[in-house]
Amino acid sequence: MVAMALKITVISNLNTNGVLSLPPNRLHSHLLCSNPKFCGRRFIGSAPLSLSRSKKSWHGSLQVSNLSQSSASNSFDVVIVGAGIIGLTIARHLLLASDLSVALVDAAVPCSGATGAGQGYIWKAHKSPGTEKWELMMRSHQLWENLAKSIQLQGMDPLEELGWKKTGSLLVSKTAAESAMLKERVEELSQEGLRAEFLSTNDLLSEEPELVLEQEGGAAFFPDDYQLDVHRTVAFIAEGNRRFAVEGRYAEFYHEAAIGLVRPGNSCEVGAIQTSKNTLHSKKAVVIAAGCWTGSLIHDLIKQPDIELDLPIKPRKGHLLVIENFKSFKLNHGIMETGYANHQSATLNATASNSGPVYNAQDLSVSMTATIDVSGNLVLGSSRQLVGFSTEVDESVINHIWQRVGEFIPALRQESLEDLRQSREVRVGLRPYIPDGKPVIGLVPGFSNVFLAAGHEGEGLSLALGTAEMIADMVLGNPCKVDATPFALLGRCFH
Incomplete structure (x- = not known):
């Protein structure tokens, strides 16, 4: 395996429509979307089951590449816990917008939670202008449309790639x-x-x-x-992320539950995530995007008497x-x-x-x-x-x-x-x-490098790209394109 210390800067730019894209000749070189077992509707993981089927079973297994690194190279710039649509798109944005290395951790595999059980709506119909989520929704929808356009401009069909x-x-x-x-x-x-x-x-x-x-x-x-087909979309995004594995910038740790944060002494910085199988060192940031498990997970991960938690997801x-x-x-x-x-x-x-x-x-x-x-x-x-x-x-x-x-x-x-x-x-x-209807997106009070992105309820797919951009900007120290204040944790979940 390529050691994670190796970093190769990929020339990828934010085009005039605000969508991140790779050079056309590389975009599809490592995709497995021709494999129906991976790209089709049966792109489903095993435990924990969040998708059920009557008379027929969801036993088609996800074709996951072995991208886990050896213990000697388990050092990354960013470690993301949660491989739903939020975690996947955060990883994507960081990989495309920077030269950082990223590890993605999940107790199961992509599409085995709420992401895989949705309808695929990217709708504005039931949204209200002036609400605190309006800007984020509009930005996210624009990024989805830009992604579909960029796929088309590179000679591919968004309907085939995303079900768009x-x-x-x-x-x-x-x-x-x-x-x-x-x-x-x-x-x-x-x-x-x-x-x-x-x-x-x-x-x-x-x-x-x-x-x-x-x-x-x-x-x-x-x-x-x-609307889009969530399984095709997840397959497209996941395989796009995997292109960076050959450059030593990306690894997946699936079927590995996160069980603790490594926090030296009383430091406000987290140095690593402990999983059921590995210790994943993080040099820049840890992002928790574990959907409905985020509340209980953050309590389990942060076992410090000086941190008061109240995350009602x-x-x-x-x-x-x-x-x-x-x-x-x-x-x-x-x-x-x-x-x-x-x-x-x-x-x-x-x-x-x-x-x-x-x-x-x-x-x-x-x-x-x-x-x-x-x-x-x-x-x-x-x-x-x-x-x-x-x-x-x-x-x-x-x-x-x-x-x-x-x-x-x-x-x-x-x-x-x-x-x-x-x-x-x-x-x-x-x-x-989450009771107030707004996702939590931002830095965890008391820590300098731990971010949350969760609580999207039924809007995870719709808000995913805007959320990913917001978290990536926070990690990279860039100004946010959308006001992040309504989604901050301080005053809502941490006091």
């Missing part, structure tokens, strides 16, 4: 009050320069013939929203129902009911309602989302529950999702969920929920 497609989104209302709210949202987002329009029930017939609403209903239509369980190769009808856009925004922020013990998203005493919320993915599968959701770290499939939740979607798409009622059991897939993931 402009589906547009429909935020759907069923009542007059919801329609009035959507009209205000369309006006608000139009003033921000986004293409948006309100569609009446009659207008909707040409866009989505299967979507049936009462006369007072309607939809906010955002034609420029995107909890696992928020979600189910998605996927009907494979669905051909009974077609959806032209991604669809989401208006109540989804409230569903995202639903708190414990909400009141049950038959006329809106489902909330019950078991802390369950269900609201309608529906789309056809790049493989022709019908993807239906979604649910949220604060029920701990369980990833078991709950059939009652699947039934709730099926019934809720059927209220908007009556053609679905002609299908039998039982008859579809052989062609269905259930995705279960644990979103990193």
Whole structure:
């Protein structure tokens, strides 16, 4: 193996669109995306399972290269704990924007957590201008669009590489009050320069013939929203990172749980991460991006009486129902009911309602989302529950999702969920929920070189590139492109 002391500066620049890219002749030289076992939908790890499947099993193993370094060379500039979309993209940004060496550590493998269980929405439809996440969301979406453009400019197809497609989104209302709210949202987002329009029930017939609403209903239509295939995207990013292994700048330590920080004496600097198999020395920074495990992990890692911790990140369980190769009808856009925004922020013990998203005493919320993915599968959701770290499939939740979607798409009622059991897939993931709804991104108080990037809940994919850029700028000492103050830990989680 190449010793990690060797550093080779890669000529990579921030182009005029703000996207980091490598020289075209090198971009694809080491990618394994032609391998369907790696790049396809079955890009799934083993334990800890966060994806479950009924009748069929997710036993297709991730084709992970052996990039771990020998114990003599386990020294890196940055060690990142967590190989979900946040950790992967932070590693990517650091590798492309600097000559630093990076190690990526995870108790499992990429896509085995919340990242692999998502719908792939890159949407602005349900976001609100002026909120503290707005700038970060806009920056992140711009970086996603720039990445897709750069792939295209280098002779590749973003649809093939990322599953990237402009589906547009429909935020759907069923009542007059919801329609009035959507009209205000369309006006608000139009003033921000986004293409948006309100569609009446009659207008909707040409866009989505299967979507049936009462006369007072309607939809906010955002034609420029995107979705991607998360497994293709993760494969693309992961293999892009691995190109740097041959230069001694990148290594993966998968199936290795982080178990402690090496903090000499009372120093405010962490010198290494102790894993279940290795000691990984960090010369510049440690980044914890472990999703819903971040809260408990940081408590376990920082065992110092002088550090007071209160990081209230909890696992928020979600189910998605996927009907494979669905051909009974077609959806032209991604669809989401208006109540989804409230569903995202639903708190414990909400009141049950038959006329809106489902909330019950078991802390369950269900609201309608529906789309056809790049493989022709019908993807239906979604649910949220604060029920701990369980990833078991709950059939009652699947039934709730099926019934809720059927209220908007009556053609679905002609299908039998039982008859579809052989062609269905259930995705279960644990979103990193934080009560104030904002991720934590920044330096851990009391330390000079430990950063957190977690608590994105259901927006990890959407906010990933903006978060990665923000953390990379902090590590490199660059000015942040977006105000990082709302995401700071001090005053929120550390006192």
